Amino acid sequence: MKTKYLISCLALLAIISCKTPLSVANVQTQKNISISKELPEDAIFTKVIEPYKVELEGKMNKLISHTSVDLTKQGDNSNLGNLLADYTFEGADAWGKKNGLPNGVDAAVINIGGIRTNIGAGDILTKHVYEVMPFENELIIVKMKGTDLQGLFDYYLKTQVNNPVSHFYIETENGMNVKELVNGKEIEPTKIYYIATSDYLAMGGDNMSFFEKGELIPTGIKLRDLFLEKFIANPEVKSPTDIRLNFKNKKNKTDE
Template sequence: MKFTPICFFLLFISVFSCKQENKHLTRIEGKLLPITDSLVKNAEIEDMITPYRNHINKDLDSVIAYAVDTYSKSDGELNTAIGNLFADAIYEQANPVFKQRTAKNIDLVLVNHGGIRAIISKGNITKRTAFNIMPFENSIVVVALNGKNVKQLVNYLTKAKRAHPISGLKLTVDANYNLKEALINGKPLDTLKTYYVATNDYLYNGGDHMTFFKPNDSLYVLDYKIRNALLDYFYKKDTINPTIDDRFIKLDN
């Protein structure tokens, strides 16, 4: 039998392929590499980044309004000055957009207490203030809810016993947090009516266990970020002086 070069090549491949071993991952190791001031900066990268960093910082530190006091979301039990400002700003900025598109008005606003991520300090308000308060990319949506679902919304708030920002809605509970009165734009809640509720996309999708937004009659996406609404509100108001009011109160008896 005569072996040709191609036969030797195939024999070589066959023998060595049989000797290959299957390799398996047996261990993964990690090593902590702390980032400290001792690390040497890359001068070329720094030179490239610095102009952009300076431009962004200058823009974020530009003054757009003035706060007459310091406001925190922990200032009140059932409603806070900063929470009221937060909800009122959403209504004031979003309602014209919604009305232009639908010829309807927003009836009430509900957003979550945890969505406020910083205080407003007394003095100048800058663009950075708005980014600190709302660092998330949440957008405003308006949900058409029937009165029964709005009743669930009200029940959620009375059970939560927390200062979730609301606007257009007035709630009164007794000393045991039992609902005494629920008014929307000064009128009693009507379970047979459809209400247009502004919130954010996170809550609409069930965030903070707010499941009452689904099902609904309609959803309107305004393509308007809450942070941008705050910025527009600050620009327009110049000076802010929000207060704790009677939109959600508890009676002594």
């Protein structure tokens, strides 16, 4: 026992003796450098990043589509909002049919706040899609009961916010839901619905707590990548003009 104790002590001393003694760095106060337009560029740094800068600018300025009209996010049925909602639906529908949902998805909803800017009439470049959707949101499919989906219609009745939808028709008047349609049909309480949206909304963002009652199905698809793919596939954009949100006698404008 004494031998083991002695060996342990010697080992501990050896470890302690091998440690490098701490030293205090000599810190000296230097003059602050003001960052401004007059600050000269670092020639070496500029030379190193130049090829990457040229490559990035080339990708961002790539022509991917064209629109003959301004695509805007303003209004209850904004053409840009409805277009991106349709792209969300189409992407989720195609993914679902390849991954165990033979009938695809039923509808889609996105938030107008996630659309950061408009796209003017003319050529659409890659950078325009990045400006519209700068976030890394994922496309999510939410499996919901018809009874829980009622929460979505109640949300629009309460907020009357112009969050874009696809394959929904929501009509309100005088504080009441007048029509609530999915693919042109009324909700069936016992039916299972599959709603495409973003991970942000699926987790209850923008107070969409009704999604929390559903089952989330991740797709692994980034919404921005999906939108880029859709614009590339449509050289001439045809913006939707149909009515999806019909808030009659709307008093308070809540457009983003």
